[in-house]
Amino acid sequence: MGREIAILTDFGTGDNYNGVMTGIIRKINREATITYISSESKPFNIYAGAYLLYTSFQSFRKGTIFLVVIDPGVGTNRRALLVRTRHYYFVGPDNGVLYPSIQKDGLLAAYELTNPHIHLGPQISSTFHGRDVFAPAAAFKSLGVPDSSLGSPVDPFSLLRLEFTEEQRGDLRCGVVLFVDHFGNVATSITHLPELGDPIISINGVQHKAKKVRTFGEGLPGELIIYKNSYDFVELGINKGNANKVIDTREGESICLGGYTQGDFSRST
Amino acid sequence: MGREIAILTDFGTGDNYNGVMTGIIRKINREATITYISSESKPFNIYAGAYLLYTSFQSFRKGTIFLVVIDPGVGTNRRALLVRTRHYYFVGPDNGVLYPSIQKDGLLAAYELTNPHIHLGPQISSTFHGRDVFAPAAAFKSLGVPDSSLGSPVDPFSLLRLEFTEEQRGDLRCGVVLFVDHFGNVATSITHLPELGDPIISINGVQHKAKKVRTFGEGLPGELIIYKNSYDFVELGINKGNANKVIDTREGESICLGGYTQGDFSRST
Amino acid sequence: MGREIAILTDFGTGDNYNGVMTGIIRKINREATITYISSESKPFNIYAGAYLLYTSFQSFRKGTIFLVVIDPGVGTNRRALLVRTRHYYFVGPDNGVLYPSIQKDGLLAAYELTNPHIHLGPQISSTFHGRDVFAPAAAFKSLGVPDSSLGSPVDPFSLLRLEFTEEQRGDLRCGVVLFVDHFGNVATSITHLPELGDPIISINGVQHKAKKVRTFGEGLPGELIIYKNSYDFVELGINKGNANKVIDTREGESICLGGYTQGDFSRST
Numbered sequence: 085m086g087r088e089i090a091i092l093t094d095f096g097t098g099d100n101y102n103g104v105m106t107g108i109i110r111k112i113n114r115e116a117t118i119t120y121i122s123s124e125s126k127p128f129n130i131y132a133g134a135y136l137l138y139t140s141f142q143s144f145r146k147g148t149i150f151l152v153v154i155d156p157g158v159g160t161n162r163r164a165l166l167v168r169t170r171h172y173y174f175v176g177p178d179n180g181v182l183y184p185s186i187q188k189d190g191l192l193a194a195y196e197l198t199n200p201h202i203h204l205g206p207q208i209s210s211t212f213h214g215r216d217v218f219a220p221a222a223a224f225k226s227l228g229v230p231d232s233s234l235g236s237p238v239d240p241f242s243l244l245r246l247e248f249t250e251e252q253r254g255d256l257r258c259g260v261v262l263f264v265d266h267f268g269n270v271a272t273s274i275t276h277l278p279e280l281g282d283p284i285i286s287i288n289g290v291q292h293k294a295k296k297v298r299t300f301g302e303g304l305p306g307e308l309i310i311y312k313n314s315y316d317f318v319e320l321g322i323n324k325g326n327a328n329k330v331i332d333t334r335e336g337e338s339i340c341l342g343g344y345t346q347g348d349f350s351r352s353t
Numbered sequence: 354m355g356r357e358i359a360i361l362t363d364f365g366t367g368d369n370y371n372g373v374m375t376g377i378i379r380k381i382n383r384e385a386t387i388t389y390i391s392s393e394s395k396p397f398n399i400y401a402g403a404y405l406l407y408t409s410f411q412s413f414r415k416g417t418i419f420l421v422v423i424d425p426g427v428g429t430n431r432r433a434l435l436v437r438t439r440h441y442y443f444v445g446p447d448n449g450v451l452y453p454s455i456q457k458d459g460l461l462a463a464y465e466l467t468n469p470h471i472h473l474g475p476q477i478s479s480t481f482h483g484r485d486v487f488a489p490a491a492a493f494k495s496l497g498v499p500d501s502s503l504g505s506p507v508d509p510f511s512l513l514r515l516e517f518t519e520e521q522r523g524d525l526r527c528g529v530v531l532f533v534d535h536f537g538n539v540a541t542s543i544t545h546l547p548e549l550g551d552p553i554i555s556i557n558g559v560q561h562k563a564k565k566v567r568t569f570g571e572g573l574p575g576e577l578i579i580y581k582n583s584y585d586f587v588e589l590g591i592n593k594g595n596a597n598k599v600i601d602t603r604e605g606e607s608i609c610l611g612g613y614t615q616g617d618f619s620r621s622t
Numbered sequence: 623m624g625r626e627i628a629i630l631t632d633f634g635t636g637d638n639y640n641g642v643m644t645g646i647i648r649k650i651n652r653e654a655t656i657t658y659i660s661s662e663s664k665p666f667n668i669y670a671g672a673y674l675l676y677t678s679f680q681s682f683r684k685g686t687i688f689l690v691v692i693d694p695g696v697g698t699n700r701r702a703l704l705v706r707t708r709h710y711y712f713v714g715p716d717n718g719v720l721y722p723s724i725q726k727d728g729l730l731a732a733y734e735l736t737n738p739h740i741h742l743g744p745q746i747s748s749t750f751h752g753r754d755v756f757a758p759a760a761a762f763k764s765l766g767v768p769d770s771s772l773g774s775p776v777d778p779f780s781l782l783r784l785e786f787t788e789e790q791r792g793d794l795r796c797g798v799v800l801f802v803d804h805f806g807n808v809a810t811s812i813t814h815l816p817e818l819g820d821p822i823i824s825i826n827g828v829q830h831k832a833k834k835v836r837t838f839g840e841g842l843p844g845e846l847i848i849y850k851n852s853y854d855f856v857e858l859g860i861n862k863g864n865a866n867k868v869i870d871t872r873e874g875e876s877i878c879l880g881g882y883t884q885g886d887f888s889r890s891t
Contacts, residue, residue: 088648090641096535097366097635100405103359103390107412110357110388114414118388119648119656121641127536128593136638143645143753145652156593159568210568212583215412266634267665299697299748314750324666324694365804366635369674372628372659376681379626379657383683387657396805397862425862428837479837481852484681 087113089222090144092121092137093153093214094128101212105153105219108204112223119144128156131335133181134246135262135271139315141172141185150185151222152176159210164197164217165243166225166234175222177213180246187247194243195235197221202234248273256286258340261333262317268326272339274318276348283310283343285320287333294320310341357386358491359413361406362422362483365393370481374422374488377473381492388413397425400604402450403515404531404540408584410441410454419454420491421445428479433466433486434512435494435503444491446482449515456516463512464504466490471503517542525555527609530602531586537595541608543587545617552579552612554589556602563589579610625651627760628682630659630675631691631752632666639750643691643757646742650761657682666694669873671719672784673800673809677853679710679723688723689760690714697748702735702755703781704763704772713760715751718784725785732781733773735759740772786811794824796878799871800855806864810877812856814886821848821881823858825871832858848879 089109095101102123109116121140126132133154141150155162155177163178169189174182175197197203197217202224208216221234250259250273259273277283277296285292285308294310295303303309303323308330313319318341321327333339358378364370371392378385390409395401402423410419424431424446432447438458443451444466466472466486471493477485490503519528519542528542546552546565554561554577563579564572572578572592577599582588587610590596602608627647633639640661647654659678664670671692679688693700693715701716707727712720713735735741735755740762746754759772788797788811797811815821815834823830823846832848833841841847841861846868851857856879859865871877 088652090645092638092641097389098391098393098395099534100361100390100409103361103388103405104409104412106388107359107390107409107414107417110386111412111414114357114386117648117652119641119644120635121638121645122636124535124636126636136641140638140642140645143642143649145645145649148645157570160570209583211580215583265637266662301695301698311749314747314753366658367660367662367664368803369630369659369678372630372657372674373678373681375657376628376659376678376683376686379655380681380683383626383655393804426839429839478852480849484852 087115087226088117088119088145088148089151089226090119090121090148091123091151092125092133093123094125094133095153095214096124101214105214108215108219109223112220113226116223116226125154126335128154129335130154130179130181130246131260132263134184137181138184138188138248141189144172146171149173149175149222149225151218152181153214153218154181155179155213158213163238164213165238166195166197166221166231168192168231173225175218175225178244180244183243183246184248186243191240193231194238194240195231196238197235199233199235250274253340255344256340256342257344258338261335261337261339263335264328264333267321268328269313269319269321270328270331270333271313271315271317271319274339274341275316277310277312277318278343278345279348280345281343283341285310285331286340286342287331288337292331300324356384356495357388357414357417358420358495359388359390359417360392360420361390361394361402362392363394363396363398363402364422364483370483374483377484377488378492381489382495385492385495394423395604397423398604399423399448399450399515400529401532403453406450407453407457407517410458413441415440418442418444418491418494420487421450422483422487423450424448424482427482432507433482434507435464435466435490435500437461437500442494444487444494447513449513452512452515453517455512460509462500463507463509464500465507466504468502468504519543522609524613525609525611526613527607530604530606530608532604533597533602536590537597538582538588538590539597539600539602540582540584540586540588543608543610544585546579546581546587547612547614547617549614550612552610554579554600555609555611556600557606561600569593625653625764626655626657626683626686627689627764628657628659628686629661629689630663630671631661632663632671633691633752634662639752643752646753646757647761650758651764654761654764663692664873666692667873668692668717668719668784669798670801672722675719676722676726676786679727682710684709687711687713687760687763689756690719691752691756692719693717693751696751701776702751703776704733704735704759704769706730706769711763713756713763716782718782721781721784722786724781729778731769732776732778733769734776735773737771737773788812791878793882794878794880795882796876799873799875799877801873802866802871805859806866807851807857807859808866808869808871809851809853809855809857812877812879813854815848815850815856816881816883817886818883819881821879823848823869824878824880825869826875830869838862
């Protein structure tokens, strides 16, 4: 059972929502080790949050409890979840943000956080379940409280799904933009590059050329480059520059790459 | 006596002032548990800092030491304070930023941090008392050093006051803007909404309509909504949008709500 | 041997790179104490990073391991270093960012992080050595692994040098802009102010007058002020304002001060 709690929120470092959640956790479990995956994921952006969680959870010690509060539906009837997977726990809203990570690690059981005794009482707010529901649940879990004391089992197949799609369309490979980082690098859900030559990128009705590289240093000043990023997704960047100032996209937009040959498709299937 | 230190500053995560303060604290007390309420409260903004502290301190374990460095008067003759309240300690400048929290928890004793032996010596800077005065004081307090060894008692009535005002003017209820968060939600010092119907908001000579809701999800796209926030203050927002792009205000501005009936006023007094 | 790790990166709080590094460290050394000097130093900006490290490392407990990932050359043949100095360890790229701090504390030995057994994974990425090389090295060092098990010795004189220059040119004192903080204060590599009178500042072909002060509070609204900052560098600011909106500079630009007399030069040499 894990003592480490890793937090991902879109609250930002200028507000006190992250601090309040941490205060609540330490009130319940003074010994919890708390790490931020990110304290200011993009506001209301489920794709960005799902990507940040998916690309980081395996860097954490087994047993870590992930506390994810990217929750534009707070106060509506979206469910508050605790999910146990093969190596971790995930606490957060049932809006898809947890889904790719849960699916990757392997879901074992899911619970809705319905037990009012673990909520911050006597009455929870309508706008800050991070404080009133999710942080207490993660903190009690870190103390070893059994899953079934935190909520009621839910059908794993009922969870809202969010998937990082990648598909072949003729000689194109298409996916979605998963994340634009603060350097302006654009990560996509595509996982294969053409073996030979440089791909053509189609996004938002515009085509771009990009040089296929292994490291940023291979890019000339201002030149769009494309590479497998450190999380094994295809990403666009500019060496010491901001690629998204050129391609001007956002999370969730469709993107296609051309320039594959028959060999690429047989290799990657 | 508390081992936990909760920090609130306007230093930002791009500078090293927060890191330096943390280094100093850990030099003095290796075992201190350090949490940030916010590491980048709005620069020089006493109202915003006072609001962030006021709305978060009770989420922390009793005995927590709050180290607050929002200090535009650093180097002038404003006093550096240690204040003991019923459940907590507060360390910071005497500029009002601590005042609403101290008043709420109940002041027991106040000290000016005059003891040069606890300052970072031999000579303190004129511009960074966070490092040279406040962080050492909080760290020594976390080790259990008695209050009277850190400074000299001051008259509690001499503290600079900052109050979150709310008053009735005819059939209006008026207060000030306390905080605009990074989602663009606008929190006010007003604590009651009309029981019936939606209020009219007057701010900066302009009137706005807002729908009274309990959760963000009740707001239509782009629609201004008004609700009691999770800290029990009346707040303006837009579901998945930025309310302050519409009302364009800042901390400290006056705001009035109309639409109350006689019943509201008798209930809330 | 140090258990404390202090991190400086340009990753930002909106991405997950900092969180991933922290996860990796805690996987290797559950007990490590982790502090951020800054989690979002300016992207690709070696000067800014070098300044933030230089002005903060001595605030940390002796034995602290500094993990610095400002690394625009990631994936190229720039070396990954572990450097032991008189009181600390420094882990980071050989691009100058560590250099002023190493030089100040006194270099004892330098190693290139060549041991593949301490790298993450069967194959390290080309774009995220923070996760794959630097964080594991810092974590193993915090467990007491001997320097020579982490890499191979390198000639200390081969390290890439970055120096904070200050020189006399006629009756001017010239240096470079080291850092513009988020308040807009502009720190320079100059360390002496004229004893008498206010200096004239020349930067970018433009001259500015600034009032020599000891504290921000001595500046009138909008007035450019100049002072020794809390790190003993000459800095330009505006009381409760943003000096860089006036002088519009950036790290690395030349700056000269006039207004010195013969007495200043004899005193400061």
